Amino acid sequence: MKIAILGAGNMGLSFSKSFLKYELIKPENLHLIIRSESKIPKIAEEFPKSKISTFEEVRELDADLIIIAVKPQDFQTVAQNIHFKLKENQMVLSIMAGINIEKIQKSLHHPLVVRAMPNSPTLLGMGITGYTAADGISFSQLINIERLLNSTGRSVYLENEELLDGVTALSGSGPAYFYYIIDAMIKAGMEMGIEENLSKLFVKQTMLGAYHLINNSDKSLEELIKDVASKGGTTEAALKTFEENSFKDILKLGILNAEKRAKELNN
CATH class of the missing domain: 3.40.50.720 (NAD(P)-binding Rossmann-like Domain)
Known part of the structure; x- marks a missing residue:
């Protein structure tokens, strides 16, 4: 060829x-x-x-x-x-x-x-x-x-070709969303006094480990979250803050706006 x-x-x-x-x-x-x-x-x-x-x-x-x-x-x-x-x-x-x-x-x-x-x-x-x-x-x-x-x-x-705009928003743009979240986590680590390179190491290895757990577990994402978030613990405090600030809704809205932009590009 x-x-x-x-x-x-x-x-x-x-x-x-x-x-x-x-x-x-x-x-x-x-x-x-x-x-x-x-x-x-x-x-x-x-x-x-x-x-x-x-x-x-x-x-x-x-x-x-x-x-x-x-x-x-x-x-x-x-x-x-x-x-x-x-x-x-x-x-x-x-x-x-x-x-x-x-x-x-x-x-x-x-x-x-x-x-x-x-x-x-x-x-x-x-x-x-x-x-x-x-x-x-x-x-x-x-x-x-x-x-x-x-x-x-x-x-x-x-x-269905129309789904490709959704794919563009989800996986085409998707790596940037993960980089954005990882960057926020690294900066949070630095604010807590952890040196930048060490903060990067903790966050990147955590991301890698979480990926392998998702890939190798029969549990749903909700169950995996519960495994980490014990009642009254540190993880629950973080997740409560995310919910109070509609983090999941903001993330979904951003992805839907990426799809909207993909459709606009055709015009």
Whole structure:
């Protein structure tokens, strides 16, 4: 398979590294297309055998799959200024937030579009990606796409494209929510007199341990919380404060607003 990536930013490059790491494509069959010529030398160091071009240079694109990894705000400009015409059998995989399949099809004048929403842990091969496809994409083509997506972590096929905006808000943006909470916990530790690096260690290891407990326990989240929160104890005092300040409601509202923004991006 030959793959071209339009917009070789963090996500585009992390996908490229995963494909090469698992030998899903050969380096010489990877074409990275970027907007800024100044970035070519640095990318060429990481991908010495792959082809690297600017958008302006590409007049014909020899690829089986074209991955669109530009910012959603830039998509319309990119679509209007590409100098190549898509061939009938080429597939398009979009990893842009918010931009739906119909809009991509109309902008590119091309029917074969798969839309996916990965998240930043794909950088470590530990991401999760929700994806869906336009009518006309065959089962074998979808299997090939899934193999590529699974090289970056896990993938889930969704029949209903509208759910992808929810996936964007939940897992696409989700890592930032955890970082935000972890940052607050670390700062609380520092306020209690614990040195910053030590506070980070306690919080990060606690997060890691909690993740493994969730993954390896048959108990519900409510039961796991009760296991820690003994009556009249320290955990109960913290949880009571969270409830009094509607922390759970605020978090849910933020996620719902992220979904709303994903829908707005399509317009």
